[in-house]
Amino acid sequence: MHKKIQYAISGDLQPDELDRLLFAASNSTYSAQELACIISGSTAYVTARDSGSLVGFGRMLSDGAVLAYINNMAVSPDYQRQGIGQTILDMLIEVTGEVKSIFLYSYTADSLYVRNGFQPSEKRLYVRRRRIAVKRQPDSGA
Numbered sequence: 001m002h003k004k005i006q007y008a009i010s011g012d013l014q015p016d017e018l019d020r021l022l023f024a025a026s027n028s029t030y031s032a033q034e035l036a037c038i039i040s041g042s043t044a045y046v047t048a049r050d051s052g053s054l055v056g057f058g059r060m061l062s063d064g065a066v067l068a069y070i071n072n073m074a075v076s077p078d079y080q081r082q083g084i085g086q087t088i089l090d091m092l093i094e095v096t097g098e099v100k101s102i103f104l105y106s107y108t109a110d111s112l113y114v115r116n117g118f119q120p121s122e123k124r125l126y127v128r129r130r131r132i133a134v135k136r137q138p139d140s141g142a
């Protein structure tokens with residue numbers, strides 16, 4: 001059994017440890033710059049640590065009045081099904097305050113979100129992704 005998990009709201013968090021967790025939990029990969037922006041650009045985030053090691057994370061973006069968006073919920077595979085995700089979600093919901101709507105997008109843990117009052121949206125989710133241009137090397141003419 002794991003030692004007592006320690007939770008923090010917007011506590012110390014390094015991009016490299018977040019990178020390891022997100023990859024282990026969901027195969028997500030981000031650049032160092034993206035990870036730094038995830039941390040600094042979040043309205044709030046929750047970390048879960050076991051003996052100092054990051055084992056859980058979730059973040060929230062909000063305008064503080066009308067809406068909040070929960071994203072990047074992740075728990076290390078070795079720590080799943082122990083209530084860590086539930087605690088992170090509870091803390092993020094608390095931090096959102098009295099916003100009118102809390103949104104999240106997930107392709108996993110649907111039962112966790114439904115148990116916590118989230119309902120499938122009646123609207124469609126639209127996504128516009130930026131295409132990243134790949135720079136071509138000039139022909140050497142050789």
